[in-house]
Amino acid sequence: MSLPRPLIAPFVLSFCLLFPAVLSTGPLFHKCFNQANYTANSPFASNLKALADLLYAKAPPTGFGLGSAGQGRDQVNGLALCRGDASSSTCKACVREASKEIRERCPRKKGAIIWYDNCLYKYSDSYFFGEIDTANKFYMFNTQDVKDPKYFNRKTKDLLSGLVDKAGNTTLLYATGEMELKKSMKLYGLVQCTRDLSANDCKKCLDDAIAELPDCCDGKEGGRVVGGSCNFRYEIYPFVNA
Known part of the structure; x- marks a missing residue:
């Protein structure tokens, strides 16, 4: 089970909300970031x-x-990003659901964002394309601790940093990979950026997200930093669709 932890820069909110399994296909988090x-x-x-x-x-x-x-002043700008391993039908269903749900959760707001496992959806009255979104972000982490956090944290950073370089060399700005750990354990990772970013900005966005590992997921078996422009995830079990 994962815990979403929303952020209000520069402070982390002091509460965590545990989502029950029945909501696993629903939104991970949302934010009405424009109160107009x-x-x-x-x-x-x-x-x-x-x-x-x-x-x-x-x-x-x-x-x-x-x-x-x-x-x-009536212009609306928006984007939708589906997880790199999502099928076209899964992507379509997620985008449709997200576009409806965000209007219900942020009624009549001029800027909002919503995240699902398979997609993110964002709109605003401001033109935000090509800019790294540093304002909208949250953490999720596995409640289980690893036995050797120092070793595990280092390997997690190594895996994710390697994936950042890989993602920057693809047009999809997306990469997945795995790494062998001690005692026949494997670590699996995913990184992704919205494709309005340049390769350099994607790398910066992901590098900054990975730098938050100690705050997000120190010694945890799985975790994510999820933002409006990029995200990463790691687990000790396969979670990417083949």
């Missing part, structure tokens, strides 16, 4: 629905889509 409101039946509301249709069409074929709907 739009009104029902307004041009902004219509553009937000148009954006949802646009991302629903654009994301599944390649696992990523971005775009804008409307003009001027």
Whole structure:
């Protein structure tokens, strides 16, 4: 079981919420990051629905889509990113669910983000493409501790850092891998960035996320740092679809 830990920079919230297994396919976390409101039946509301249709069409074929709907102060900008191992049908279902759920959880807000296991979905009245999102982030970690945290932490960082270099050399900005540990144990990892970032910005985003390992997941059997522009995950069991 994992614990999501939301962040409000520069402080970590002092509570943790345990999600029951029945919600494992639901959202991992969401944030209404813009408290400005739009009104029902307004041009902004219509553009937000148009954006949802646009991302629903654009994301599944390649696992990523971005775009804008409307003009001027009523323009809505958004992106959807599916996990690199998600099928087109899984991606489509996740993006559709995310676009509906975020409007229910952040009603009439002009900026919001929601994360699922298989996708993230973000929209804003501000133009954010190509910028590293440092404001929207949360942690998840396995409640089980490893027996040799110093060794395990070092190996985890080595694996993830190697995957960062691998991801930066692909057009998908996504990489997975595994590493042998002591006593026939294996460590599995995944890193991914939104594809509006350059390869260099993707590397910076992931390097900064990995630097948070001591705060996120010190000595834990599994963990994630999940943000609006990049994320990583590691576990001691296979979790990536072949």
